[in-house]
Amino acid sequence: xxxxxxxxxxxxxxxxxxxxxxxxxxxxxxxxxxxxxxxxxxxxxxxxxxxxxxxxxxxxxxxxxxxxxxxxxxxxxxxxxxxxxxxxxxxxxxxxxxxxxxxxxxxxxxxxxxxxxxxxxxxxxxxxxxxxxxxxxxxxxxxxxxxxxxxxxxxxxxxxxxxxxxxxxxxxxxxxxxxxxxxxxxxxxxxxxxxxxxxxxxxxxxxxxxxxxxxxxxxxxxxxxxxxxxxxxxxxxxxxxxxxxxxxxxxxxxxxxxxxxxxxxxxxxxxxxxxxxxxxxxxxxxxxxxxxxxxxxxxxxxxxxx
Amino acid sequence: xxxxxxxxxxxxxxxxxxxxxxxxxxxxxxxxxxxxxxxxxxxxxxxxxxxxxxxxxxxxxxxxxxxxxxxxxxxxxxxxxxxxxxxxxxxxxxxxxxxxxxxxxxxxxxxxxxxxxxxxxxxxxxxxxxxxxxxxxxxxxxxxxxxxxxxxxxxxxxxxxxxxxxxxxxxxxxxxxxxxxxxxxxxxxxxxxxxxxxxxxxxxxxxxxxxxxxxxxxxxxxxxxxxxxxxxxxxxxxxxxxxxxxxxxxxxxxxxxxxxxxxxxxxxxxxxxxxxxxxxxxxxxxxxxxxxxxxxxxxxxxxxxxxxxxxxxxxxxxxxxxxxxxxxxxxxxxxxxx
Amino acid sequence: xxxxxxxxxxxxxxxxxxxxxxxxxxxxxxxxxxxxxxxxxxxxxxxxxxxxxxxxxxxxxxxxxxxxxxxxxxxxxxxxxxxxxxxxxxxxxxxxxxxxxxxxxxxxxxxxxxxxxxxxxxxxxxxxxxxxxxxxxxxxxxxxxxxxxxxxxxxxxxxxxxxxxxxxxxxxxxxxxxxxxxxxxxxxxxxxxxxxxxxxxxxxxxxxxxxxxxxxxxxxxxxxxxxxxxxxxxxxxxxxxxxxxxxxxxxxxxxxxxxxxxxxxxxxxxxxxxxxxxxxxxxxxxxxxxxxxxxxxxxxxxxxxxxxxxxxxxxxxxx
Numbered sequence: 033x034x035x036x037x038x039x040x041x042x043x044x045x046x047x048x049x050x051x052x053x054x055x056x057x058x059x060x061x062x063x064x065x066x067x068x069x070x071x072x073x074x075x076x077x078x079x080x081x082x083x084x085x086x087x088x089x090x091x092x093x094x095x096x097x098x099x100x101x102x103x104x105x106x107x108x109x110x111x112x113x114x115x116x117x118x119x120x121x122x123x124x125x126x127x128x129x130x131x132x133x134x135x136x137x138x139x140x141x142x143x144x145x146x147x148x149x150x151x152x153x154x155x156x157x158x159x160x161x162x163x164x165x166x167x168x169x170x171x172x173x174x175x176x177x178x179x180x181x182x183x184x185x186x187x188x189x190x191x192x193x194x195x196x197x198x199x200x201x202x203x204x205x206x207x208x209x210x211x212x213x214x215x216x217x218x219x220x221x222x223x224x225x226x227x228x229x230x231x232x233x234x235x236x237x238x239x240x241x242x243x244x245x246x247x248x249x250x251x252x253x254x255x256x257x258x259x260x261x262x263x264x265x266x267x268x269x270x271x272x273x274x275x276x277x278x279x280x281x282x283x284x285x286x287x288x289x290x291x292x293x294x295x296x297x298x299x300x301x302x303x304x305x306x307x308x309x310x311x312x313x314x315x316x317x318x319x320x321x322x323x324x325x326x327x328x329x330x331x332x333x334x335x336x337x338x
Numbered sequence: 339x340x341x342x343x344x345x346x347x348x349x350x351x352x353x354x355x356x357x358x359x360x361x362x363x364x365x366x367x368x369x370x371x372x373x374x375x376x377x378x379x380x381x382x383x384x385x386x387x388x389x390x391x392x393x394x395x396x397x398x399x400x401x402x403x404x405x406x407x408x409x410x411x412x413x414x415x416x417x418x419x420x421x422x423x424x425x426x427x428x429x430x431x432x433x434x435x436x437x438x439x440x441x442x443x444x445x446x447x448x449x450x451x452x453x454x455x456x457x458x459x460x461x462x463x464x465x466x467x468x469x470x471x472x473x474x475x476x477x478x479x480x481x482x483x484x485x486x487x488x489x490x491x492x493x494x495x496x497x498x499x500x501x502x503x504x505x506x507x508x509x510x511x512x513x514x515x516x517x518x519x520x521x522x523x524x525x526x527x528x529x530x531x532x533x534x535x536x537x538x539x540x541x542x543x544x545x546x547x548x549x550x551x552x553x554x555x556x557x558x559x560x561x562x563x564x565x566x567x568x569x570x571x572x573x574x575x576x577x578x579x580x581x582x583x584x585x586x587x588x589x590x591x592x593x594x595x596x597x598x599x600x601x602x603x604x605x606x607x608x609x610x611x612x613x614x615x616x617x618x619x620x621x622x623x624x625x626x627x628x629x630x631x632x633x634x635x636x637x638x639x640x641x642x643x644x645x646x647x648x649x650x651x652x653x654x655x656x657x658x659x660x661x662x663x664x665x666x667x668x669x670x671x672x673x674x675x676x
Numbered sequence: 677x678x679x680x681x682x683x684x685x686x687x688x689x690x691x692x693x694x695x696x697x698x699x700x701x702x703x704x705x706x707x708x709x710x711x712x713x714x715x716x717x718x719x720x721x722x723x724x725x726x727x728x729x730x731x732x733x734x735x736x737x738x739x740x741x742x743x744x745x746x747x748x749x750x751x752x753x754x755x756x757x758x759x760x761x762x763x764x765x766x767x768x769x770x771x772x773x774x775x776x777x778x779x780x781x782x783x784x785x786x787x788x789x790x791x792x793x794x795x796x797x798x799x800x801x802x803x804x805x806x807x808x809x810x811x812x813x814x815x816x817x818x819x820x821x822x823x824x825x826x827x828x829x830x831x832x833x834x835x836x837x838x839x840x841x842x843x844x845x846x847x848x849x850x851x852x853x854x855x856x857x858x859x860x861x862x863x864x865x866x867x868x869x870x871x872x873x874x875x876x877x878x879x880x881x882x883x884x885x886x887x888x889x890x891x892x893x894x895x896x897x898x899x900x901x902x903x904x905x906x907x908x909x910x911x912x913x914x915x916x917x918x919x920x921x922x923x924x925x926x927x928x929x930x931x932x933x934x935x936x937x938x939x940x941x942x943x944x945x946x947x948x949x950x951x952x953x954x955x956x957x958x959x960x961x962x963x964x965x966x967x968x969x970x971x972x973x974x975x976x977x978x979x980x981x982x983x984x985x986x987x988x989x990x991x992x993x994x995x
Contacts (some may be wrong), residue, residue, distance in 0.1 A: 045691065227453035231517065234411055235467040236440035238433065250459045362696075398862035438785040448886055478851060536718035537889060541944040543932035548941070563862065566892075570935035570944070589940065607867035609892035612919050623818075624832050 046074050048330050058319040060248020065316050069125040076118040079102075081284055088113045092302045107249035108304045109271070111297055112282070120286060120309050124316065126286040130200045131267040135259060137205025138173050138266075143248070143255075150220030151215065151243050162215065164210035172207040172269055176278045200279055203267045208262065215258050219251040247323045253331050260324030271313055287313045341425065342386035343525055343557050344410065349419035351380040351409050362517050379405040381581040381636075382419070384655070387525070392551065392558040394433075394568040394589075396604070397578035399626065402559045406578070407527050410559065411445050412436060423525075441471050446547075448530035450510035454502040457668040460488070460513055461498040467521050483520065491546060493514045506594050507540035512546065519550060526551075528532075532567060544571060563606045569593050577601045580636040581628055583655070587662035599641045599675055601603045633669065643668040643675050680748060680883055681707040681730070682805060687742035688722075688729050699725050699738060700731075701907045704981075707851065712877055712884040714894030714915060717904035720951055723887045726904070729851045730885075731764040732757075769844035773856040775836035778843070779828040785839055786824030788825045789846060796847050811842040815872060828930070835867035841872065847879070855887045870897055893929060895919050903927050906952055906962040909981075913988030923990040925967050932934045961993065967995050 040046060049055055064307035068075065078085045090113035096106045107116035127130075149160040183199055184192060223229065224247060232242045267287075274288030275295075282293050287309045294305025356362050364373040380402040395403045401641045408414045409446045410421055411564045412428065421429040423475065428439050447453035455464055456605055464484045468475060491512040493505075511531065518526055531547065532540040541583075548571060551558060562568055568575055569589060576586045585598040596602045603619040621640045626632055635653050638644040645667075653665040668675055681895035688700035707713055707717065715723045728734045732755070752763055757851050764770075772778055780788060782909055789808040790801060797804075805824070812820035815838040822851045828836060837857060844852055854873065858866035867872040874897055877884050886898055892902055893916060902912040910925040931937065947968040952958060958965055964974040971993060979991045 108629075227447040227449055228455040229410070230413055231445065231447060232454055232455075232466075233413055234440065234443075234445045235521075236433075236437050237466075237470060248454055250455065285661060398864065435980070508950060537891070537930055538718060538933050538947040539950060541946040544935065545944050545946055548943070565863065566934065566936035570938075570940050572940075603864055607863040608936075609867070609870075609890070610936065611892045611895045611934060612916075613892075613895060618864075618871060620868065621864060624834065648684045 038260070046328060049326075052326055056321055058322040058326075061319040062323060064078045064185065065124065066128065068121055069128045072121045072125045076115075076121045077106075078118045078335065079116050080114040080119040080122055086113050090295065092305075094302075095304055107308050108302075110305045111293060111302070116308055119290060120287070120312055123285050123287045123290050123309060124312060126197065126280060126284065127267050127270055127288070127313070127316075130197060130204065130270045130280075130286065131263045133197075133201035134204035134208070134266040134270070135262045137201060138209045138212050139208040139255070139259065141205070141218055141244060145209070146213040146216025147220055147243055147251075150217035151224055151239070151247055153221075153224075157217075158212070160236055165214045167206070172204070173273070173276070173278070175207050176273050177202045179206075180278055193283060196284070200270055200273065203273070204266050207269070208265065211258060211262060212255070215249055215254050219254045220247055225227050225249045230246060249318050257324060257328045257331060260320055260327060264320040264324070267313070267320075268317060287316075339642055341389075342422075343424060344387040344559070345420075345422040345425075346383060346406070346410065347386040347420040347422065349380055349383045349406065349409055349421070350417045351405055351414060352376040352378050352417050375629060378631050380409065381631070383578075383581075383583050384419075385576055385583070385586065387557055389524075389557055390555055391573040392560055393574045393665065394560040394562060394572035395576045395578055396562060396565060396568050398563060398604075398625065400580075401578040402581040402628070403563075403578050404529055404627045407445070407529050407559065407561045411527055412439075413445060413485040422426075425573055434501075434560045437471070441521045441529065442523050443525045444518040444521060446511075446515055446518045446526060446531045449534050450507045450514055451502075451534075453514050454510055454517075456502055459499050459501055459607060460493070463513065464488070465504075465519055467517065471521055486634050487516045487520050488513075490550070491519070492542075506539075507535055507616070508542060511535060511539075511543050515543075515546065515550070519554070522554070525557045525559065527561070530563070531560075533562065540582060540666075543634055547571070551655075565605065577604065580625060580631065582636050583663075584637065584666060585662065585664045585666075587664075588627055590659070591662060593658055597662065597664055597669050597675075599643055599668065602675070635665075641668075643673055645673075678708075679706040680709045680711075681705075681798060682746040683726075683730070683743070684746070685743035686726070686729060686740065686745065686753075688725055688734060688738055689741040691737040691739070692955075693909045694955065696741075698741075698957075699907055699954055700729065703904075703907075703909055704744075705902060705909070707883045707885065708884050709850070710877065710883060711900065712874075712886065712898040714898035714901040715885060715904065716889060716891060716894050716901060718889060718951055720906075720954070721988060723904050723905040723906040724855055726815070727770070727855050727887045728962065730853060731768050732760050733764070733770075765792065765849075766847045767849055768851045768853065769847070771840050771844050771854040771857045772851060773835075773859050775833065775840045775860075778830065778834060778840050781828050784825055784827055785831075789824070789843055792843055792961055793846050800863075807844075807846060811845045812839075812991070814845060814876070815839075815842045817842070832867065837861060837865075837869055841869075841876070845876065845880075849882065851883045851885065852877075853887070854884045855995075856889070857886075858893065859888070859890075866893070871963040873897065891919065891934060894983075903930070906957050907954060908962060908991065909989070910963065910991045911988060912981075913984075917986045917988055921986065923984060923988060923995055924963075924992050925969050925994070926963050929966075929968075942993075 090109050091111050093105050093109040094101050095108040096103055101108065105115050109115055110119060145160050145164065149157040179202065183195065187195060227244060229246055232246050270279055270286060271288030274286050275292040280286040280289045282289055285293065290309040291306050297307050354374055354376050360376055362372045363370055383406060395406060397403045405414065409416050416429055420427050423439055428436065461484060465480050467481060468480050484498065487497050493509055493512050495515065522526040532543050535543060544567065550556060560572060572585065574591045575589050575592045577584045577600065579600050585601045596605050603621050606617065606619040623640050632639055634650045635648045648667050653667050655663050655665045656670055657663050683703060683705040686700055686703040688696060689696045690699050703726055713725060719722045725734060725738065729740055740753055744751050744977055772844065786808060790804040793804040793807055808824065809820055812823055816839050817823055817835065858869050861869065870893060873884060876882060879882050886894060888894060894976045900907045901915040901918050905926050909926045911918055918927065919931060922931055929945060929947040933947060935944060947966050952962065960975040961979050964970050967974065973993050979993045981989050982995050983989055985995065
C-alpha cells in the first residue's frame with residue numbers, strides 16, 4: 033500500500049506534527065520512556081526484585097556525584113539498598129503496565145456502555161448513564177479500599193503481592209470507565225442522526241451491525257484524544273493509590289510506591305529516594321498530556337479543514 | 339388507473355420532544371401534572387403513488403415532507419395509519435419481515451457530505467447492500483455489478499478504492515445514487531437530492547435521475563422545496579403545509595392552474611430568470627409552530643380567503659373534475675380566491 | 677471617478693502551506709449610487725471573497741495582494757483596521773446568509789441594535805432606541821416595540837433576517853453587501869425579503885451588492901450582473917442583457933441548466949465536469965476544459981475582456 037504511505041506523508045496530521053516542536057519533543061520522550069520500560073530487564077544495572085542483589089548495607093547511598101556517593105549506584109540507593117536507577121526503570125515499567133491495562137479496561141467497558149446508550153437511546157440510555165453517574169460519584173479511593181478488602185478476604189494477604197498489578201488495573205479501570213462512556217456516547221449521538229446511518233438502516237442492516245460497522249468507527253477520533261489523557265490519569269491514580277499504601281507493595285515498587293517509601297526518609301536527608309521517581313513521573317505524565325493536547329487540536333474537526 | 343405501488347393511508351407522525359420524566363412534570367392550576375410536548379410533524383396524510391410515476395412532495399421547511407419520506411421508508415414508525423406496498427401492509431413488520439421490501443425501496447439523501455460513511459471506500463459502500471441481500475453472489479459478481487453501476491452513474495470506475503472525502507459534492511451524490519440503485523429497487527425515495535448542489539451540477543444529477551428512472555422503470559417519491567425542479571421532473575405533485583396535504587394534482591395542471599391559496603402563494607414566489615417585475619402573493623404572518631396546530635384549516639390564519647368555517651372545520655380532501663385533490667373550504671364553496 | 681465604489685484590478689491571495697493561491701484574479705467592478713449589482717457564480721467562484729474584500733474582512737490566510745478599492749473618492753483598500761472600522765458597518769453594511777452568525781444569542785435585539793448605533797454615532801441611548809425602532813418599522817416587522825426586548829431564538833428565520841437588515845440599516849449606509857441573504861430561507865419568505873431589499877434601495881437611494889448563486893433572484897432584483905468563474909469575472913453587464921442574451925459559454929450553460937427554462941421532462945443542458953479548485957486552475961481560459969466551443973487558443977492564452985455592442989464585458993476568445 034504505497035499510496036496510503038504517501039497519503040500519510042502529505043497529510044495535515046504529519047505536517048502539523050512536524051511543525052509542532054512540543055509535540056515532537058513529547059513524542060520522542062514518550063518513545064524513550066516506553067523503550068526503557070520494555071527493555072528494563074536488559075538495560076537496568078541490577079534486578080531490584082531479586083533479593084540476592086540487595087545488600088542492606090548499601091541503603092541510603094546518595095547519588096554518585098555526591099561526596100559519599102558510589103560509582104555503582106549512579107542515582108544512589110533506597111532505604112532497602114536497591115539501586116535507585118534500576119528500581120525506577122522497573123517502577124516505570126510497572127506504572128506503564130498498570131496505566132495501559134487500566135485504560136484498556138476502561139475503554140472496553142466505556143465503549144460498550146457509551147455505544148449502546150448513545151445509539152439505542154431512551155430507557156437504555158437513561159439507565160446506563162445513571163449507572164455511570166453513580167460510578168463517577170464514588171471516589172477512586174473508596175473503590176480501591178473496597179475492592180482491595182474484598183481481594184484480601186478472597187485470596188488472602190499472602191498473595192497480595194502477586195495480584196497487585198491486576199488488582200490495580202481492575203480498580204482504576206472500574207473507577208474511570210464513565211469518562212469513556214460519556215465521550216463515546218456524545219460522539220455516537222452526533223453520528224447517529226447522520227444520513228449515512230439512515231442509509232444503512234434503509235439497506236436493512238441490523239442494529240448491532242450499524243453500531244459496530246458504521247457508527248463506532250466514526251466515533252473513535254474523540255476516543256484517541258481521551259485515551260492519551262486517560263493513560264496519564266491512570267498512571268497518576270496508580271501513583272496516588274500506591275503513595276497511600278493502597279497500591280503496589282514496596283517489594284515490587286511502581287513509581288508511586290517508590291515516592292512513598294522515600295517520603296519517610298526525606299527529612300533525614302535522603303531526598304533522592306523521593307525526588308528522582310517524582311521527576312520521572314512528572315516527565316512521563318507531562319509528555320503524554322502535551323501529546324494529547326496536540327492530538328486534540330489536530331483532530332478537532334473545526335480546525336482540521338486546513 | 340393502475341394499482342398504486344405505494345399507498346400512504348392516513349399517516350400520523352408526532353414526535354415527543356419533552357425529554358426525560360422530570361421534564362414532563364408541570365405545575366398547573368395548583369397541582370402537578372404530567373405533560374408532554376409533541377411536534378405534530380405529519381397529520382393524516384393519505385397519498386398513493388402509481389407505478390412508473392414521479393410524485394413530488396413540496397413544501398417549505400418544517401412542513402413534514404422529509405418526515406413523511408422517512409415514515410414511508412420505515413425509518414420512523416407512524417403513530418397511526420398504514421403504509422401499503424403493492425397492497426401489502428409494511429409499516430408494522432418486524433426487521434426480518436421487512437427485508438424483502440428493503441430491496442424494493444431505496445432512498446437517496448440530501449447531503450452528499452453526510453450520506454456516505456467517511457471511513458468506507460466507494461467499493462465497500464457499494465458492496466455492503468449486495469453482500470447483505472445477496473449472500474449467494476460471488477465476489478466477482480459483486481465487483482462486476484459495482485463497476486456496472488458506477489459506469490451508469492458516471493463515476494470513474496478506477497476510483498473504487500477512494501474515500502468519500504476525495505470526491506466533489508456532485509460525485510458523492512452520484513455514488514449515493516449508485517448505492518440506492520445497486521439493489522435494483524422499484525421505488526426510490528429521494529429526499530432533496532439536488533438542493534445541496536451547485537446549479538450546473540444540479541442539472542447533471544437531475545438528468546441522471548430522470549435517465550435512470552426511464553431505463554429502469556423506477557417510481558420516484560421526490561421530496562423537495564425547489565419548485566422549478568418539481569415542475570421539471572414530476573408527473574404529479576403533492577403540496578404540504580404544516581404536516582397536512584393541501585393539494586395533489588397532475589404537475590401540468592398544478593403549475594397552470596393552482597387552486598389552493600397556499601399553492602398559489604408558493605408558485606407566485608418562485609423567481610424566474612428574465613422576469614423582472616414580480617407579483618408575489620403575500621401571506622399574512624408566519625408559519626405557526628407544529629407544536630400547537632391551529633384549529634380548523636391549518637392554513638386559515640395566513641389565508642386571505644379564510645372565513646368562520648375555515649377557523650373551525652378541518653377541510654376534507656375532495657376530488658375535482660380534472661382529478662385534482664384539494665383540501666380547502668374556499669375552493670369547495672367556489673368562493674372568489676384572491 | 678464618479679463611481680460610488682470602484683474596484684480596480686483586485687487580486688486576493690490565500691497563503692497556504694503549499695504556496696500562495698489566487699482566489700480573486702484581476703477583478704474590476706463599479707457601483708453607482710442607488711445601483712443594484714448581482715455577483716453570481718457557483719461555490720468556489722470567489723463571489724463571497726470579493727464581497728468580503730471590499731470591507732477588508734477576508735479571513736486569514738487571505739489577503740489583498742494587488743489592486744485598489746475606492747469608495748466615495750477615498751482609497752479604502754489602503755485603510756488601517758482602525759479607519760476601516762469607521763466604514764464597515766457604518767457606510768458599508770453587510771448581511772450574511774445565516775442570521776445567527778450576526779446575532780449574538782445572549783443579548784436582546786434592542787441591546788444589539790443600540791450597541792451598534794452607539795459604536796458608530798455620538799448619540800444618547802434614548803435617541804438610539806428611537807432610531808432602532810424606526811428601522812424595525814422600516815423592515816416591516818410586526819409590533820416592533822416588543823421585538824426590542826426579544827432574544828434572537830424567539831424569532832423565526834425570516835424575522836431574524838429582517839432584524840439583520842434593520843441592523844444593517846441603522847447607520848444609514850450607502851452600500852449594503854448581501855451575501856446569499858435568502859439561501860437559508862423558504863421561497864415565500866425569500867420573496868418577501870427580496871421585495872423589502874428592493875424597496876429600501878429605492879426609498880433610501882441605497883446601493884446593493886447581491887451575492888448569490890441564484891440567477892433567478894438576481895434577475896428580479898438587480899440592474900447589473902457580474903458572473904464569476906474560478907476567481908475571475910467572465911461576464912459583466914446589464915442584467916437583462918446578460919441573462920437574455922448571454923455571450924460567455926459558461927453563462928449560457930448556467931442559464932440553460934436551470935430547470936424551468938425548457939419543457940418539463942426534457943433533458944436539461946449540462947455543463948460537463950466541474951469548477952476547478954483554485955490551486956489547479958487550467959492554463960489559458962479557466963473554463964476551457966468544460967467549454968463546448970473551445971479552440972486551440974483557449975488552452976494557451978487568458979482571454980482579454982472585450983466590450984460587446986450592448987456594453988457587456990465578456991472574457992472569451994470566441995467574441
